Amino acid sequence: MSTTPPRYAAADLLAFAQRLLHAAGMPDDKAQAVAGILVEGDLMGHTTHGLQLLGSYLREIEAGTMNVQGGPEVVSDAPAALTWDGRRLPGPWLVLQALEAAAERARRMGTGTVVIRRSHHIASLASFHKRATDQGLLLLLACSDPNSASVAPFGGLDPVFTPNPLSAGIPAPGLPVVMDISTSATTNGLTNRLHAEGGKLPAPWVIDGHGQPSDDPAVLFQEPKGTILPLGGLDSGHKGYGLSLLVEALTGGLSGHGRADPKEGWGATVFLQVMDPAAFAGLEAFQRQTGEVVRRCHASRAAREGRAVRLPGEKGFQLAEAQRREGVTLHAGIMDALAGWAKKLDVALPAGR
């Protein structure tokens, strides 16, 4: 018995997610922001960071560990730098608020930076960038979660860091360049999924509790527990380690909240910076250079026949465009998991095509 997985209209998924969040108690503006960022994740193919997260978000609202009322508290306010306490409000909404504030400051000051302590989870970093690059702005976005640790410092056995992602949206003449990387060799999302499926990693991205490199995510779940290696792995892990420390400084350090404080549950500490090319050498000059670099990358002969060189983000934007046109395919199990919430909150399921 084989069935074709249903496709959903992006607008239907958006309305569905928004209604669920609203029915769970989230005000409309926040529900719209969170639903939009989650569906953006699925559109671009980041299936672990789209509607897959919605059930967990609803559970957090129900448990009172995600706040839904009010806004962030201002910790400090300098002309080009804002520090907020996110009061455990929905992360995607907080990040969009921060993006707006940072963009406004970047236009006046050249750059605008917002750091947020005590945000709730912020979903896929890649989902935010086009909203900046569409305005001709460069966006840097990074986060850490001081409430957990799965990545050890290079040469160590004890976890200190989360995968501490670092991402950037770069305006370019065609599609923007969107890079979004963890500063660890792999992520919790991938190791959890592969472990559940009994799969192996493509390379030795983890070490076991005795320091032996491995491609088996199971070592993260056995005692003594293993850890994820920093980006660069066995021979260059000092580089990922350095980047992880940088992300910690930009998030926990600048926001003044992190691993020195008691744990509060699933959350995020966020660093967001907007730079306005118009305040530097001008947007046209910026695009001229990034356009040339993009052109040279595309023109590079492929190292393996038939596998043309792509720019980071390109595949996601192309997939999103196709899925907007032809409907969105959700990863297995996502709609099943949400069906329970739909019933409980009395929200109709979206019709599959």
Add this chain to the structure above:
Amino acid sequence: MSTTPPRYAAADLLAFAQRLLHAAGMPDDKAQAVAGILVEGDLMGHTTHGLQLLGSYLREIEAGTMNVQGGPEVVSDAPAALTWDGRRLPGPWLVLQALEAAAERARRMGTGTVVIRRSHHIASLASFHKRATDQGLLLLLACSDPNSASVAPFGGLDPVFTPNPLSAGIPAPGLPVVMDISTSATTNGLTNRLHAEGGKLPAPWVIDGHGQPSDDPAVLFQEPKGTILPLGGLDSGHKGYGLSLLVEALTGGLSGHGRADPKEGWGATVFLQVMDPAAFAGLEAFQRQTGEVVRRCHASRAAREGRAVRLPGEKGFQLAEAQRREGVTLHAGIMDALAGWAKKLDVALPAGR
């Protein structure tokens, strides 16, 4: 016949380098800045980016391809963002000028960013950070050189990037954390040196001209020419590729000068940003968090017995302290190469201990 290599007093090396640069035509303030940054490189053990560079700098002055008179031209000036044309002036001096300007703005605005097009070479990025962290400031520093390319985009055969280093100085309660990485798997400096010595790389960090991974730097010198892989190598090179593109955007993009322009010879495009923790949640809160992260890294059990976990920059600062006390050992050949310049410019050689 075995001889102990001579040790030099750091102050003697500084005075020697300064006199050579001055005798070659560089005004005193610039000679002092350049000599200071070069000797700092040797003190910290970055032997390819210390006085090893001085001969090349003197040659560039002689050839008129490094300017020594006047200052940078202001391309644009926003409250938190400055863009300079470096007029091919000495890089270390330009970066120190930029650091001063960025720090002053960071104190008023929260952050201060300076990008410099058409700088000459800026030596070791790691040499600048302590001057910021000693003031309680966080420094980001990155550069690219649009005049050359040795790193291909991930999956490609044709070089587009330089190793595009990215570095950060992070104030911490004890020593600052200084991370300084190339966004490529290895550097031109290391591959050149190993190729000359007939050595191999520790891992497949390069690919040959047909796309075959290799640990042999010779493939970079054979036709068809190979390239350096991005950081992350074979299994994660898309991450280093993304970081290389980010550094290109921050340098060539924001400064409006780069790979879309005619080549001008050895140079650098520079991105420098200072963030003042006092303008965010406060320096004390910043140090509390970074101190905790540093403590946890140091406390992590070692993956290999006898190899304690270190923080980036730690080894360099400890070596610098020892060499300040006991004298500086220069890498083989450096003083021999400078002896010719000393004779030509009528400057006395420093006395070895």
